[in-house]
Amino acid sequence: MSGKLRAAIIVVSDTASKDASTDKCIPALRQVFTTGGGDRWTAEETCIVSDDVLAIQRAITGYTDVEDFANLIITSGGTGFAQKDVTPEAVTPLIHKHAPGLVHGMLAASLQITPFAVMSRPVAGVRNKSLLITLPGSPKGAVENLQSILKLLPHACQQAAGADSRTLHIGGTQKLEKDAGVQVASATKSGAHPHHHNHGNRHGHGGHAGPVAHTKPEDRPISNDPSAGPTKRYRDSPYPMLAVDEALSLIAQHTPVAEVIDVPVDQNLVGCVLAEDVTAREAVPAFRASIVDGYAIIASDHVMVPSTKGIFPVVSISHAEAKEVPELSIGEIARITTGAPLPNGATAVVMVEDTLIRSTRDDGSEEKEIEILTSEIKAGENVREVGSDVEAGAVVMRRGEGITSVGGEFGLLASVGTQTVKVYRQPIIGVLSTGDEIIPHDRPGELRLGEVRDTNRPTLLTAIRNSGFQAVDLGISSDKPGALEETLRSAMRSVDVIVTSGGVSMGELDLLKPTIERQLGGTIHFGRVSMKPGKPTTFATVPFKTNDGERMSKVIFSLPGNPASAVVTYHLFVLPALHKMSGINPVGLPRVSVVVEQDVRCDTKRAEYHRVLITVGSDGALRASSTGGQRSSRIGSFKGANGLLCLPTTQEMVRKGERCEALLMGMPGSVL
Known part of the structure; x- marks a missing residue:
């Protein structure tokens, strides 16, 4: 590892969590890192939490369960015997590898100062790649405990973070002690039996292996070992109890983040979410088109163009098909169907309802002359201009929008010539x-x-x-x-x-x-x-x-x-x-406010999700009715349920007529 090690300080105190100015531990502990850390540490990250198990665990995992983890997390406070002292209970389930040696080192140093050190309950160990250590709540006690082990912590943090043990241990224990700046015990120097520095699964002392205690909390880094047998399994879960949030x-x-892929625009696109904006390759319409059945004409205010009212020869026909249509001259008209391209020269379309047939061709199959009954046709009337629906190059759909089976998105993409799109897989x-x-x-x-x-x-x-x-x-x-x-x-x-x-x-x-x-x-x-x-x-x-x-x-x-x-x-x-x-956002079920139709009892300790039927009342309000007994094994409680009532832990009962939040699993029904 290179660079300085990162330390985070968490103060556990109801008082300081309400008024940070009362805390004296953070500046005192920071000073220890500055003066005694040998320029190895930064200790800029701090927080103060109340004496609450979940609050303590959230603060710790915010430093340990992230990519940019802290090397060392120390807590101060909550390690005594008072009713509210719960720091060891919060920290112990989080630890993957316990470090009793650090605990013994702190206690030994404290006992040289005061016999009351035995009244502390320190905990130390590794979670993921971070080292956790709990300290007393008094600034003096916290400083003394940290000072007693601080020089040993860089080595521990380097190992926890994944440094190669063989490289770290080149030169043996004596080199480690010299690099850390610690003195070797006098009993060892005089030839007494030494303590062997052992980083394996067993810690030797005098060559004798110690017993493995299967039922202590410090031996619960991960789940049950099935090979250990039922007598060795945990009596309590090693996993901390987390809040839902x-x-x-x-x-x-x-x-994992959503993966972006290229897919063709076809029916398989339904249900996908776009990973980038889509622009129109083509204008819609791509040609000037009629929006009615009628006759394409030349309408203009120019003196050289006659009034649209009168009798005109029908010189051509334009259907909605790929076919060239002869250009119109002044005084000529062309029969045209809805969606068909306007002949060159045409400026407007008169509706068939505003015309009469005056003569037909010899075989009677086609009009020869048409009378237009109005002089009010203006240039551009009943004409859909190029790009009037969608201009070429315009953004037609945005990143994050979904392709549904009913929303017309597929048709829109197809209409502008989109061949492939980027979506989230x-x-x-x-x-x-x-x-x-x-x-x-x-x-x-x-x-x-x-x-x-x-x-x-x-x-x-x-x-x-x-x-x-x-x-x-x-x-x-x-x-x-x-x-x-x-x-x-x-x-x-x-x-x-x-x-x-x-x-x-x-x-x-x-x-x-x-x-x-x-x-x-x-x-x-x-x-x-x-x-x-x-x-x-x-x-x-x-x-x-x-x-x-x-x-x-x-x-x-x-x-x-x-x-x-x-x-x-x-x-x-x-x-x-x-x-x-x-790539769907927002994630999860939609949250709505509902009126509860009967009294519902709450659990004041755990968040409860009560199965309900949500309907729309005659007043437009969403109403929730319980589906009955909520025992976790009772699948019948889901019969007819389309919502989960999010019961608060702050009250014992939600009364009939009160509002409560619910998660909507399906469309609400209607009540007359």
Whole structure:
């Protein structure tokens, strides 16, 4: 790594979050980096948050889960035993690799100053490529803890960021200590048994391997290890509980950008979104054309041109076809049909309703002379001039506009001679169910004990196709080790997004998260959301290399197995990602205001999405009626539902007649 290391400082304090002028930690910690950091650090990025788990986690992931990550994030405050001290509880689930050595180093240094250091609960570890360290809330304690380990942190941050360990360790431990400017312990110098600097999976001391504790929080960097057996699996999820808005933000951040492709202008264009402006190659119309059935004439105010009223010979006929029409001279007219080109020399068209036949040709098949009954025809009347609809070179459609089956966009592009356009490629979505208990919904015969008919897969396939996207049925995957990995690897060769249902909870056979992380090398951006239904919803990206060697990311949404949860989370989380990948903006379901038709109880801790039927009342207002019981396994709650009521967590009840926001899944019906 080159350049200075970036440190971010997060102060956790209810008081300072309301009045930043009361904070003394940020300037004190910045001074430590300036005076003791050996010109290795910048510490310009700071923020202050309240003593709230979600607020702390949002602040940290804002520095760690981004491309331009901070090398070091230190928090100050919330590490004691007070009721509101929740910083360790917020930070611990975020850590992928714990660093107990740094914790011991800080505690050892603090204990030399005060015995009350044992009352602190520091946490340290690595998330993604960033090092996280929690410090006490007092400026003095925070400074002392940071000073005790600051010289060791550049080495830790370089390793966390991906620097080559072999290169860093050339010269051994003594060189590392010398470069860091730290003194070797006197006991080691005098020949006492040394502490071996070991960067592997085991930390040796005296040559004896220490025990592996499977149930402590610091040993929960990623999902359950299926090979460890049920007795070793976590009792709590290692994934932090995110707010819905934060989950949506991560989806927007990590969903691949829309890919631009060239496609021909044909019926397959319907549903695509333009990736660039389209200009007209040709004028519409490309020639002067009649807008009525009648007679092309020469109308003018010039003294040499007679009045349009009178009897005139019909010298030619112009139909709507590619055919040359003789030029008109003064005093001559030509029969013309709607859309046909005007003969050269003609300046106007008189409607057939304003004429009479005065004579015919010998065989009686054609007019010979026509009487025009009015003298009011002006030049340009009933004529569609070249480019009067669309001028050549004019922008006919803008980037971001979609091609619909009813809007006439396809006809417009075709009319101006457009052969190909640039559009955003629509993603292909694969839908997979998981579990040995799942059977096809249409399998004949009675269910055996433990079997469950697969309702999620056909339901999700239908929802995706109704949203305008191509959906591929990936079938049902077994819970057997390796089967899910093989299915996912195969699917990634043919689809862009994989949507699964089931297997995302904490059971020993819930294999999706461990398969994504351990076998596929993917990143789980969130594994739990503070909502109902749908808490275990998981969003991940997996690196993938095409046959051409191109590297890209594939998206995996692992939705809960309960039917209602799967459908709600599809609309809430999957659809915005599909919209982004297709260039559709704004993304996600439209949000509307509705009048609630009955009392609805709210969950004051988790965001709830209540299935409702939205109709248009006689007064024009949108009204929402509950579809009944909202248990996450109750797919019947979606019968007739065309909206999701977004219940607030700030009140216990939304009363009948009150307004509430809702997400519109389909067109509202009407009520007389």
